[in-house]
Amino acid sequence: MKTTDIEQELKKLENIIVTGRNFFLAGHVNPDGDTIGSMLAVSSVLKRLGKRVCLFSNDPVPENLSFLPRTKTIRIARPPPAHKYDAAILLECSTPARAGDLTTVLKASRKVVNIDHHKTAELYGDVNIVEPHSSSTAEIIHRLFYNMNVKITKTEAACLYVGIVTDTGRFHFPATSPRTLETASRLLETGFDFSRINDLLYATKSYPALKLLGRTLESLELVAGGRVAFMTLKTSDFTDCKAATEHTENVINYGMTVPGVKAAALFRQEGAILSVTFRSKARIDVSVLAHALGGGGHRNAAGCKLHLDLNEAKKAVRAGLIKLLDKK
Ligand SMILES: [Mn+2]
Structure with a gap:
């Protein structure tokens, strides 16, 4: 450091x-x-x-x-x-x-x-x-x-x-x-x-932000034996909800509330680029993974942008997170 x-x-x-x-x-x-x-x-x-x-x-x-x-x-x-x-x-x-x-x-x-x-x-x-x-x-x-x-x-x-x-x-x-x-x-x-x-x-949330929150929660999936929460927002979710990137702030934290979940990733389609936000608990350092993928951040909150399609990105992130979790 x-x-x-x-x-x-x-x-x-x-x-x-x-x-x-x-x-x-x-x-x-x-x-x-x-x-x-x-x-x-x-x-x-x-x-x-x-x-x-x-x-x-x-x-x-x-x-x-x-x-x-x-x-x-x-x-x-x-x-x-x-x-x-x-x-x-x-x-x-x-x-x-x-x-x-x-x-x-x-x-x-x-x-x-x-x-x-x-x-x-x-x-x-x-x-x-x-x-x-x-x-x-x-x-x-x-x-x-x-x-x-x-x-x-x-x-x-x-x-x-x-x-x-x-x-x-x-x-x-x-x-x-x-x-x-x-x-x-x-x-x-x-x-x-x-x-x-x-x-x-x-205590204030706009209509587009609430609608988009609904989509985000709907997309929730648990991987890595329930230790990782994935959430996904596609371009169509943004257009349907008339929402923007700023409306995704903090929604990833909902993934972290599931008992047993140690890390979460939110995948966000922004044109050809896929933005990924990470959260983790305690000593699991997601900034290491974010950094390896060309991004940055903190131990428990980090992010990166990927030029991959959604499935490839999920595979890469899943593998990276499992590695971090198994280190513990
Ligand atoms: Mn700051």
């Missing part, structure tokens, strides 16, 4: 923030709550410090996160013209390509800062704040501001809370640490309405 001296790297970023004026900020493709929440919080703090910030996302902000403040300030799909940036900060991108095509922007930036909590992260930045023991990028960002003595606002706290609560599955996944809860506690001290946020995130 690659590690960096976090405190030292945070200090480097702090210096860049203090001395710089123009910043570029991007997250990964198909952004999630941690990416968007962290981006918005960093951008808000930088602006309060009198800096100019360009926010970029390759893909739109998912509908369930549209309640977050100032999501409209994120430039979608097309990277901006290459200004001279003092730094380009990439959030949760294991490689720069995870952010989309930023070649010109990165060339025009004096420093590249890589902030990530995935253990598959590569150390490509001039500054690499890679902390695989962090529950989320938001937790790392909070540490940055805390070290800098920046007092965060209610709104910024809400953004970071969204990052932590979504990445930890509501403080449920093993990556949740005492530090995670301490961070959440500090955020709550600002007095934002976390109960409303939890309602918006977890």
